[in-house]
Amino acid sequence: MNAVEIEEAISALAEQPFDPDEFPYAFLEAFGRKSTEIKRLRSGHSNKSDLDGVLQRNHIHIKTCALGTVKETLDALRDSAATAKGKAKFILATDGQTLEAEDLSSDVPPIVCDYPEFPDHFGFFLPLAGISTVKQIRESAFDIKATGRLNRLYVELLKDNPEWGTSERRHDMNHFMARLIFCFFAEDTDIFSKADLFTSTIETMSAPDSSNTHEVIGELFKAMNTKPEDRAGAGRARWASVFPYVNGGLFSGSTDVPRFSRISRSYLLHIGNLDWKKINPDIFGSMIQAVADDEERGALGMHYTSVPNILKVLNPLFLDDLREKLEEAGDNTRKLLNLRNRMARIRVFDPACGSGNFLVIAYKEMRAIEAELNQRRGEGDRRSEIPLTNFRGIELRDFPAEIARLALIIAEYQCDVRHRGQKEALAEFLPLDAKNWITCGNALRLDWLSICPPTGTGVKMHSEDLFSTPLDQAEIDFENEGGETYVCGNPPFKGARKQSAEQKSDLAFIFQGGNDYKDCDYVAGWYLKGAAFLTVTKGALAFVSTSSVCEGEQVQHIWSRVFDSGSKIIFAHRPFAWRNNASNIAMVTCVIVGLGADTARVLGVFDDETLKHCHSVSPYLIPGEPIFVTAQKAPVSANLNQIVSGSMPRDGGNLLLGNTEKQELEAKAPGASKFLRRYSGTSELTNGTIRWCLWIEDGDLGAAKAIPEVAERIRAVEAFRLQSKAKTTNGYARIPHKFAQRSHKNGNAIIVSATSSQNREYLPADWINDQVIVSNAAYVVYGGELSQFACLVSRLHLAWVATVCGRMKTDYRYSKTLGWNTFPIPPLTEKNKADLNRCAEDILLAREAHFPATIADLYDPAKMPADLRAAHDRNDEVLERIYIGRRFRNDTERLEKLFDLYIRMTTGKGKKAG
Incomplete structure (x- = not known):
């Protein structure tokens, strides 16, 4: 079972009448424990509880109890000899009104909640399902829940509107889902004039048989794309006039809406009743893109890059430097002003941005630094000078690209609320900016300088110099041009033997001759193109990639070209395990490599969390001279035989x-x-x-x-x-x-x-x-x-x-x-x-x-x-x-x-x- 399926099963259990005899077994079933295991526990064959509870060895000791005795029962479970002997990782007690639980194998805080609310803590128990948890998934119950509900709606709508699942209309379907997400968020965060305005309007104005649900939603979308003064002339319905003008391209274009059945209408209303203030754009974007991806839907709720891993890239790339400069500035207003001006000119560019989590995290971290800076200057309510359009990306698929832009918009609003207050955030949020700074296309074929130029003048290099073809779209000048550009991301992990013909062609295009590309991972294209990008841009880059790019024959194929371009490795994370949260998905061994111009300061090499400072970093990611180990026909050591x-x-x-x-x-x-x-x-x-x-x-x-x-x-x-x-x-x-x-x-x-x-x-x-x-x-x-x-x-x-x-x-x-x-x-x-x-x-x-x-x-x-x-x-x-x-x-x-x-x-x- 994946996290979404578990959340749905736990939610269904919480909605049923509490049965003290059945609860322990139903709880374990919800986490995917096998029926044979449950049968053995029911029979008492494998249940070794000494408290008349249910103990599954190596997993959990559960006991239901009389009203008002939950705390005492949990204490008894903790002190139980059977708990220790059975090596239970969790203990859980509930009386049907209150539920308490502890993780005995870690220092994670215990759960104490009303019984109906325990599904919000399902991430706490994910190890029962064989899922290796990280802090983010424990704390992202809402994101998992919302993803699951949206997936059910998506599948149901495609069932009733199969043409919306075709290649011709898939973009329309994905755009429709992005609009829904915005509306759900807006109605719960006061962006709309009334709480639950979107959901309640659909419930009131659409027929229970769902016959006109699509028309009602379409009318709302049209209203949000029409200025208030133009609505009467445009024939907008009076009941839709309470919705604000959103613009920003989100509601422009086609306002077609797929037809709803009773079931899909019910799903829609249920989703709207969730508390969308809890949305976390760091994680939600990556998970929601799986809704629209047939191949990824089976692992729904599993595909996202954890925030700690993202920060392994961003901190040494530039965030740590900004924090150091903030610390050095102290309360010196002039130094603080200089730092704020510098930050306003920084561009963050992810040329494989997916749903934008690297960009979102970078934006939120920079806003936090800016907020502290403004507090020290006595300007805590000052409007941010960090432009959202300075966070740019390229993504091959249109839906993740759209979600990336939406995630940044949501992140901007949440940062304004957190650092400036709800009133100031609302005053400046709408209408949305119509600029689209997330580009949909093939990053290895597009001209990065047309998307992220070093200045706002739209300067481009010739295609043959940057392995690129021009971008056929209007350019968006940077605000506060002329600053640093930091390139980051997690490009596709595709080994040399698993690339499609088109991907091989992309690499051949980047390598510009020879056959070395045939033995290289797909991510090599990003490193080479990124190194060329740095020749005309002030800044640095860092990518996550499989460790194979720094092992074997690929080392010379890739890094000789990178070094020849004038870049060097300025920091690196040695190989570490990059696990998906699903236990049945193979672990990937990854590295992070940071590049800068040959005049850039070298930070060093991270081994786990330990940084070793050095003057140069080898392409094998150790301190030392850049050298390539080449194949030898005979042992270099005299003590070794052939x-x-x-x-x-x-x-x-x-x-x-x-x-x-x-x-x-x-x-x-x-x-x-x-x-x-x-x-x-x-x-x-x-x-x-x-x-x-x-x-x-x-x-x-x-x-x-x-x-x-x-x-x-x-x-x-x-x-x-x-x-x-x-x-x-x-x-x-x-x-x-x-x-x-x-x-x-x-x-x-x-x-x-x-x-x-x-x-x-x-x-x-x-x-x-x-x-x-x-x-x-x-x-x-x-x-x-x-x-x-x-x-x-x-x-x-x-x-x-x-x-x-x-x-x-x-x-x-x-x-x-x-x-x-x-x-x-x-x-x-x-x-x-x-x-x-x-x-x-x-x-x-x-x-x-x-x-x-x-x-x-x-x-x-x-x-x-x-x-x-x-x-x-x-x-x-x-x-x-x-x-x-x-x-x-x-x-x-x-x-x-x-x-x-x-x-x-x-x-x-x-x-x-x-």
Whole structure:
């Protein structure tokens, strides 16, 4: 269940008569607990409550109670031995009139409310539904509720007006929804002359059978687009004359309204009865855009960027600087005036703005700074000098673009009320400004300078200089022109292999030649275009993007071009988890990269919430020189042997056998055992899957063919290779008894997984003998020493691989040329090698002690055996002391040392940036 569905289920429960016996089970069902779980609780099989309540282990302890005893009951639940033993995260008590609840796993304030109001706190309990909550969703019950109700109305209207869902009329439908949202907000915030004016007028003037609802709404829209002095001549209805003139383009154009059924009319009135003063444009805009997006509607209420994540971009980009200047100014009126004048000229530009949450947050934060500034100057009621039109965006889809503009309008009104008062806010709110400063279009094709020029003169660069085509719309000059422009946002996360043909074409257009763009994420286009934009604009930019843009081969493709344009990285957030609030949506590992001109001051690198100041930032997002790690044909470290891909069968499966097939073959032909070897790739290594292969040397071919079952498999391989359309595969038909590509060597070896979950703290690898054939789905080091195995399974090596090799989705992706061959190891003494050998042996012995547990089992971070973890800790300490004489404090420090060593070891091989 998503948050909207949960809110609706909880609201329905609150509206039903209170049943003390059924409430606990109905409550859990509303949060999506499985029917089998509820059945077990009802039967008492899994209910271990010691207070005659309902206790679901690891989740919640609920008890209904007599009137007036809620507090005492909650105290009893908190002190209950069963609550502790069952590891309940929540406790809840209610008597049907009052409800109290606590989150025992955090310091979130408890809930105390009237029973009918508990749905307003549904976000408090979202972990029961497996949804990772953030503060914003806990506090946005209204936004979730409004989104759900609007979605039901939207779906119902499309059911009765299918033509409004077509591409020809989808814009009209979306525009209609934006108008409704404004009216609901306006009637609850005194923008209209009377509370509930819009909703009550529809209820009064439209027939209960809904036959004229569309006409009534259409008349209201026409009135709000007609000046009062013109209404009589325009034939506007008298009952609509009480509505103000809104203008602003919101009610201009077509005033068609879809037809309503009884059900959709009822939905409309119900939505109007919500308290729209509670709307939060930071979050609401992102959620409401899902209403109009068929693909996103299934995760309704989940898609928004949290305010803390937005501030990770905006604070270091420019907000922290404004706050510092405010602090420095103190009560000096001249300095405060200079800061206010500066802020009035600042432009914020999001060229992938969606529903505008970056712009809204930037606006609200700047208004808060301005309000404090005005208070210090004794001008607390002064009108804001921060123009709304200085917050500009580009969005590909029209509905989010419209919602972005509406969200900014709402944010402006709310800021005026908060900082200046309701009276002043109302006096200046209507009519709306007709300018449209949110552009609908393809940001990688539009001319950013025509939308956000450095001055108000409409200066443009030539298209070939800014990878752009001119914007065919009237330009809007900035108020108080000539200030800084800060570019920010969260451009689309589209990997190189998931882009549409049109998106690939966009990137080719931006890269202007070559094939590098084919391996780059879609967001690369924003970085490159943004860097070019900064060449003619005073300011800086920062984007959120997947961490892959700072990993692997993309680093040189993207950042060499960025640096060549004259920009440099001025701050960065190292990779962090960017989770959607829905538990079934994959986590994305993201970075934030801030760019400025090469004369800009460098702030540093954020690792979690810790900022490390530095003079320069590497494209791998660590303090240090801008350098690109390039693929190496051989290890740069003398202590490492060559690594190769495993052997490739290209056999149609005929040389490979599962464990059962192997046993059946040996039962029929015992002599076949001589030709069977263990076969291992990434899956076999990590999951312990047992597979085998036929490994036949040329000198043994006659003996192998003498076994009918083996001879048949050899013939099948030959047939498979001859039927292939690949000429190379056809050629291998001459040696059907052998793997197509053989890298195997006798002796001990190290097998390395080609991929690994990012949750693992160490890379999957093992020490094997020559009876194991490594497949081409893994890498292998032949003739390697145990000391090399110790290096490979270290925290140091994982940090290096995670940074320079890139990822497959969120998994680490190993590379022999970028991971192993570039890994810098200082010269090792014989004692160093002996110490590392012992560490490797301890790791292998610790694994052996837990046989038959697999690597996947052993390296699950939550289940890693203590002796194995201790062995790895010793290995990490021994290796890290070889580098710096002590343990590294964190991965950032590890990488700084590794990159410094890499530069020194590859002088003349590596390539410095710039």
